[in-house]
Amino acid sequence: MKMSLLASAVLTSLVSTKAIAAPVSGVIVDNNNLPISNARIHYHGKKQHVLSNSKGEFTIELDTSGQLHISKNSYLDQRIEVTLEQPNLNIVLDAAAIESVVVYASGLHKNNMEMVSPVSVLSGDQLKNKAQATLGETLKGIPGVNSTYFGPVASSPIIRGMDGPRVKVMQNGLDTSDASRIGPDHATTTESLTAEQIEVLRGPVTLLYGSGAIGGVVNVVDQRIPTSQLDSLSGAFDVRYDSGSNAQTQALALKGGKSNFNFHFDASNRNSDNTRTPDFTFEHDDGDKEVLSEIENTFLESTTYNIGTSYIADHFTAGIFYSKLDSDYGIPGHDHGHDEHDEHDEHDEHDEHDEHDEQDEQEYPVFARMKQERTQALFIWTPHHDIIEKVEAKFGYTNYQHAEIEGDEVGTLFKNDSLESRITVEHNINKWHGVLGFHNLTSEYEAVGEEAFTPASVTKQHALFILEERQLNDVTIELGARFEDYKLTSDNLETGHGEHEHEHEEHDSKESFSQSFNNLSFSAGAVYQFAKGYSASFSLTHSQRAPSSAELLSNGIHIATGTYDLGAAYEIENETDDHIELHFEPEDIKQETANNIDFTLRKYTGNFGFTANLFYNDINDYYHQQNTGYVFDAHSNELVRADMLCCSDEEAMVVYQFNTANARLYGFELDSHYQLNNNMMVKVFADSITAKLDDDSYIPRIPSNKLGSSFKLQNQNWDFDMTVTHYLSHNRLAQYETKTDAYTLVDFGFSYYLNALGTDSTLFIRANNITDKLGFVHNSFIKEQAPLPGRNFTIGIRGDF
DSSP states (O other): OHHHHHHHHHHHHHHOOOOOOEEEEEEEEOTTSOBOTTOEEEETTOSOEEEOOTTSEEEEEESSSEEEEEEOTTBOOEEEEEOTTOOOEEEEOOBOSSOOOBOGGGSSOOBTTTOSSOEEEEEHHHHHHHOOSSHHHHHTTSTTEEEOOSSTTSOOEEETTBOGGGEEEEETTEEOOSSTTTOTTSOOOOOSTTOSEEEEEESOOHHHHOGGGSSEEEEEEOOSSOOSOOOSOEEEEEEEEETTTTEEEEEEEEEEEETTEEEEEEEEEEEEOOEEEEEEEEEOTTSOEEEEEEESSOOEEEEEEEEEEEEEOSSEEEEEEEEEEEEEEEOOOOOOTTOOOOOGGGGTOOTTSOOOOTTOOOOOOEEEEEEEEEEEEEEEEOOOOSSEEEEEEEEEEEEEEEEEEETTEEEEEEEEEEEEEEEEEEEEETTEEEEEEEEEEEEEEEEEETTOOSOOEEEEEEEEEEEEEEEETTEEEEEEEEEEEEEEEEEEEEOSSSSSOOSSGGGGOEEEEEEEEEEEEEEEEEEEEEETTEEEEEEEEEEEEOOOHHHHHOEEEETTTTEEEEOTTEEEEEEETTEEEEEEOOSSOOOEEEEEEEEEEEEOSSSEEEEEEEEEEEEEEEEEEEEEEEEEETTTTEEEEGGGOSSOOTTEEEEEEEEEEEEEEEEEEEEEEEEOSSSEEEEEEEEEEEEEETTSOBOSSOOOOEEEEEEEEEOSSEEEEEEEEEEOOBOOOOTTOOOBOOEEEEEEEEEEEEEETTEEEEEEEEEESTTOOOOOOTTOTTTTTOOOOOSEEEEEEEEEO
8 A cells, every 4th residue: 555655656756847936037139239039038948938029028927947058049048947937048049051940850958059960951941942752952052961863753862872771761749651762753742932941961860750851851741730839820832843853843831720720721733744864865775876955754743632630738739640642753773775755644545555465575564553541649648746847759650652653664663661659758867968768660561562572571570769968067978788679570471583583483482571670779979069169079879770671582583673672581503604503591591880080060059150071981782692603594585694695685784783881981071151240141061971891892883072152142032043063073983883074053043022812922944954954863773864953943932821
């Protein structure tokens, strides 16, 4: 009985809140003692906030001692400890040379200048100006970030030379659960135009988000579940046209609330034709050369809509949203006998063709039909206890499918159903501020069809993680660890050359595969404010990653890349020149282990500001694809040595296999700017990446280094910007790669601000690649067939109401 009473008392102590409320008032000014209006004063641990008035004054109700977080664009954030008996506050905000933005993916609601890990955030007009149809193309201008560029319709982010299963792409803190990390032709399911901000965390972020973040994280924040009380109806719209692909885009967002209830709705639609390029010469597999002026089969038809709602009380928030995406897009990079397919409507209407005959050699352009339905829920409890600040739970369910269609038939269908949960407890214990969490992800993947190069599999991840920080005068220390149980299972695994008839019956055997891994990650870092307006951060990270299903078990034709993909669990045995055996040997499977060092130097006050990053990543058992020197002969359904083919065969596909080797990736990133006066600013940015294996050979498909500068001129009603980006020639080549020449892209934009029909509107025009320069992306699987778009103009109008 005594133990029961004691437990009850402890529980009551943890969850109790103080009923006494007291107002805390103050004034916010700048360094010249001038009032700052519309500064946001947030009571840490409580969802409500207030804004300062035109005199810089504010009053906020407190029900316990805590912390006020004061933020305002173009000023440095301040965090102030307050009590119920707090006298009036006089808060001075310093002007920032770097815009201060809260990073939702930080785990501890830090801004971009407080973080140990290097981070970049696109938001506001900057995000709207850079928004493209794909996430990779939207982010590729950020130092250290590039695009896989499978044409302009399917491009995912590359961070410091790493992509695929090493870069976690998230939406509001949970995995997007699409198939974009399986193959470069699979587009991401995010929409940049309706996003509030996009965060890019470079380097290992495995502590919070799992082994799939060993290279970095991209988090798309869209506030589909409102987490701040909305008192009136508001919205935004964006309508634009792009001449380079005859693209029409429309986006609309609405939000509002009343009596603690809130709602959010947004929708977007894109339609475009093939993308025009400067003239380039393409050599077909049969040796014929052709001069082209567009990337064939790059049409896009995409529609999204999302609806969410929330209930917000003083100490509790609950919300849910539902989203749906339908997208048809061409998959470029295929040689179809020089047939003309300029209009993408041919994918749906084939009246001009005879009934399809399986023996007919006529081929149709391959296009993807992607669908996704996603539901995500959020629960937040803020007890305002001395120890527990916030308990947050996120749940997401995603149903995804990607069909590759040739003519009017589905050739291959990829499916993925995933269920993810994430529960965190934010706390303060003996001057340590941190978050303790549990993360669970179950993904059921299936591929059906002739080109199902990856087998059906089930991936399960269960993890515990902790991240702690402590302030010691001018130094903030950060420590973290994560333990992750990872299990990969695949039944009825085809261990031959795919679903084909073989001369050697032993290749047709089916097996089951199951493997568990324990991934351990930990980090230690610190941020040192060594002078006013300057900081330096240093971090050491140890991360482990289990190989993905594609890296281990691939065995088949990858139609989009025109290759035969083979996983690391297979072994090619060349018994004789005309007899090659393929064996399934999954006994020696290794985890990928990365040891990363990051150093960041920032200057964030005054007219001159910069962020400079240096990094070194030493990775053991790095999984990568290499050309094996073999090809898959579709006529004989056999693997043969490439030099043994008697003649050029259009249906012979190069065999790329995943192998492991120790690797080193190192380089730097620079982002700086100088405010010439109140109206003009100049920026300089650059990045460099070197990626080598332990035999001193280069890792395949590493992005070219870039160097650029931009100029921005602002006036009261308009602004102008111009950016020049130079991509250096790439001659540090892996085996079978070809040199990529240097090129320079010149872009400019003009925006005019007006008040029309009761809305704050912006008329804009942007010109990309104004010099019509021919440029090829070195890291693209289809580099020779898909150059960058030529000169194109985007005109449009966007507004808020």
